[in-house]
Amino acid sequence: MSRYDPTIIEPKWQAIWDAAGTFTAVRDLSRPKYYVLEMFPYPSGRIHMGHVRNYTMGDVVARYKMAQGFSVLHPMGWDAFGMPAENAAMERGGHPKDWTYANIADMRAQMKPLGLSIDWSREFATCDPEYYGQQQSMFIDMMAAGLVYRKAAVVNWDPVDMTVLANEQVIDGKGWRSNAPVERRELTQWFFKISDYSAELLSALDGLTNWPEKVRLMQANWIGKSRGLQFAFTTTGAPDGFDRLDVYTTRPDTLLGASFAAISPDHPLAKHLERHDPAVAAFLVECRKGGTTAEAMETAEKIGMDTGIRVLHPFDNAVELPVYIANFVLMDYGTGAIFGCPAHDQRDFDFATKYGLPIPAVFVAEGAEDAALTEAYVPMKSERVHFMRGFAGAEFQTGEAAITAAIAHCESIGVGRGVTNYRLRDWGISRQRYWGCPIPVIHCDTCGVVPEAKENLPVRLPDDVTFDIPGNPLDRHPTWRNCTCPKCGAGARRETDTMDTFVDSSWYYARFTAPHATTPTVAEDAAYWMNVDQYIGGVEHAILHLLYSRFFARAMNKTGHLPASAIEPFNALFTQGMVTHGIYRSVTTKSATGPNDEAAMIITVKYHFPEEVEGVTDEGVTSFDKKEGIVGRAFLKSEVDELISVTPSLERNDAYSALRLEGTKVDVFSSAKMSKSKKNVVDPDKIIAAFGADTARWFVMSDSPPERDVEWTASGAEATHKHLSRVWALCDRIGSMPADHQGTGDADLVRASARAVHEVTQGIEGFAFNKAIAKLYEFTNTLSKANASSSAMKQAIRTLAQLMQPMTPHIAESIWAYQGGAGLCATAAWPVADPALLIADTMTLPIQINGKRRAEISVPVDMTVSEIEKLALADQDVVRFLAGQPIKKIIVVPGRIINVVV
């Protein structure tokens, strides 16, 4: 064997796997299947360390399962629609399609050197017409199943770019590109009826026991189940048809504290009044100002307007409450109308204070009940007041019992009924953009909205579009919109909205089971491969993508595209942490008016590339060598007095004082997610070129638990590479041993191997890759110090190669082949530890006296408790510490510890 050179062995083994079709997934009914999936990437053009970590994790699982005899599906694809492609087209010309496919080619070329066990024959991009055509077909099926509808919805509208903006694209109430104030506009949009599944999506979370608790909780909160009372107020002075006003409340126990009612500006009653009352119309204009973003809502002032309409308190018709239109009442939650109880709700309190409304208290301190009620509350018939009295005090504070009783009471006197509401709203999927899946419907003057005929699918995006003017190119395309109505054959217009890209990613996992089929899925393939056994990705998708996918799987089941067993598509979910890296940051302050004018001080924060940073010591200035520049590390603070930024052109031998004048002081400022703006990105390409894929893979899996962030450090990467070189050298040494070499440590080595097999297996099974790697270090150290026969050493290092294979497949194959392993290491059966070898003959037991460790004894594993006790009490150190004190108690935990209590 020569020197460890990943640039030679890595391409070699990748070519061999490729040629052998090692990772091609086959539907093999004689074997159990295992489907590993990592969240597919957006083709931005470059892979980053986060991708490396994500795909390596999946690869470890896939390779491990393959060695265990499973028929493994481990595919890769591209989440390829979306705005960045259109933005690129707008900024530098060109076509989104060309940009996207070029990026895919670049990223695939970057991913292949990682040696992932991916079945590339199943690769697809969501922008392939073969993919989005199937999506359109399912959309039509979903329309037929009543899961799709159109309605008017309020959106962020950018009047300059003439497009709808996502909330994230609205910054300080302005469009992120145009900088124009965003308007709230009501547009007719397409929706998926995800709310039909609110109850089921919530209750089924309980069954997802292999999902992180955190993700299940986040989804549960997002779905937002609440139990309350819905009832109708009787109105007075309201227009015809509005003699009742439905409200929903989760606090029926505070109903006695009602002080006003309020309706949403979008409530039918408000809209009715708007048409007849100019004052109301003016007020509604006021309400509609500002965006729909969270920030805009939070900062918006709570405003209301008295409509003059009154409602009667359901417990006492003598009490009249004013009806306000209030901008904080949402039309799409509950009934779009509320009652306000200022005494027990902060927002209602603020509102009541602002508009001078009474603040009657329902609950008062023990003993002060009568006084408080008569003083603060609008007069009410006493027997009705009485029903809540029983809940005053501690029992009441818990809420649950009081709410249940209040609902029961209200139902018994005919005031409304108990109702369950969900926060989850229907999924608006319309996007006024080009680079997305066209919504396959046609607008016909006679037939209305008609789905496109399936034989005309896919509805392809036209290629001849330009992005030189704002707006949706589909909308202004000269011919694309024109079509014939599939129903009556008359001239008609195509829908120009495209689907939210989250739709594309809501079913790709199912498509991987039959990626080239002419139907969305194929029953036998879906039945065999679904569900995804292990899904791996970032926690940032905890809600939207994972919730949409759960909905979509149900919709696909309803429309016959997935079996009922696949309505929860991901059996197990793992959310991995980010790869972070140190940041070099400088902070300068200067004042425009004078050095001491703090008010006018301007603070400038700048980030620096590692290669722009120099270390200053007494000796002068030190710099990176080339390798350090590549791997992204500069200096530890301890090595130098301070760090300064310099222009790269500055000579490194320049005088210390000169540099000091020109450079800005830089701090190594913690560690953050790699990003261009923080100038702390480490490029996987360069790491692979410098150290090899195995080093990159091993490093991102070691040290930190996979669910936590891991900091990329050059020293860590170098150390990993050194370790792999040591393993290589060890292999070389063992390989060159004489065949008849003998040693005394064979039995110990066999035990150590068994223990390594057991512990590494446990580590991988439990997603504790950092621990598995720690055990591999231990085993390597044991092996390199072992004094054993040549055959035992060879056997042990083959085992080491197998255990390393999921993490570092290339070096593992080389070792395996060199040491006479049969076939490929990747497909060799995973080693099994003989349980008998995991138990040692003797063990060391610590002895505690009153809980403090004072001695230890070595005993045979099968020694009885009474014998151990005797031995322990006879121990010299124990005798010394006891100093003749009487023993109160002695506790022997077999195999663990002895504790003597005096």
Place this chain on the structure above:
RNA sequence: GCCCGCGUGGUGAAAUGGUAGACACAUGAGACUUAAAAUCUCCCGAUCGUAAGGUCGUGCCGGUUCAAGUCCGGCCGCGGGCACCA
């Protein structure tokens, strides 16, 4: 405001209630070398002690237990998610 998670050496971290700090990084000392790099060896929580060994130590305060990083209660700090949701 509501919900959740996490606090262990200089650093990343281990530890079914049972020897706290496995494994690794960094630092330090040494070997080899004319020298450097590479490689190898040793030390590496704090403190007292020449040593043997002692004492303290898992954010803080208390509790349960023969035994607490781990379980319970209360604080403090950090991080994440949701938020006009009636």
